[in-house]
Amino acid sequence: MAGCSIVDFGPPERIDNACNIVKTNPNWYRHMERVEKKWDVPMSVQMAVIYQESKFQRNARPPRKFRMGIIPAGYETTAYGYGQVLDGTWKWYQDSIDNRRVSRTNYGDVVEFIGWYTDISARELNISKSDAKNVYLAYHEGHGGYRKGSYRQKAWLIDVSNKVADIERQYRGQLRGCRVGLF
Numbered sequence: 001m002a003g004c005s006i007v008d009f010g011p012p013e014r015i016d017n018a019c020n021i022v023k024t025n026p027n028w029y030r031h032m033e034r035v036e037k038k039w040d041v042p043m044s045v046q047m048a049v050i051y052q053e054s055k056f057q058r059n060a061r062p063p064r065k066f067r068m069g070i071i072p073a074g075y076e077t078t079a080y081g082y083g084q085v086l087d088g089t090w091k092w093y094q095d096s097i098d099n100r101r102v103s104r105t106n107y108g109d110v111v112e113f114i115g116w117y118t119d120i121s122a123r124e125l126n127i128s129k130s131d132a133k134n135v136y137l138a139y140h141e142g143h144g145g146y147r148k149g150s151y152r153q154k155a156w157l158i159d160v161s162n163k164v165a166d167i168e169r170q171y172r173g174q175l176r177g178c179r180v181g182l183f
Helices: 018-024 026-039 043-054 087-097 107-125 132-148 155-178
Strands: 064-067 071-075
Touching: 018 026, 018 043, 018 155, 026 043, 026 107, 043 107, 043 132, 043 155, 087 107, 107 132, 132 155
Parallel strands: none
Antiparallel strands: 064 071
């Protein structure tokens, strides 16, 4: 987890290509492989969530709020890092694993979080861990929001979740082709 990944090679240039992503950041592959084995969440699903949330930018934040249209007034939400995890959700995770050192800007920590969160989603909401669309909807809306079906009134979010499913399928096919001899 925090500290396992010493070198951060930065965001990949071609985020539409899973092989390029893992070749640019070889530790990411190892982290995702470990999460896939531990939580049974496919690498392609992990990557698709991060693609949508941050485009693989470690310090990603939501848009800023402005007062009177020009004075910066913080951010729209507390979402931060690769997974755009909210402060409260990250604290819940830290408390659950009894580790305050995990970081939303550490790729290994974030994919571990995605595995952990998706495992809870699968158990509580009966979502397949390989169903990127519904994994993403639960991730975005939270377990309570997903359970209530809050996403059904958000056509834009349904569109986004369909795009997450599309990029997941693309990544899955690419990873099949590049796994052999990758490391």
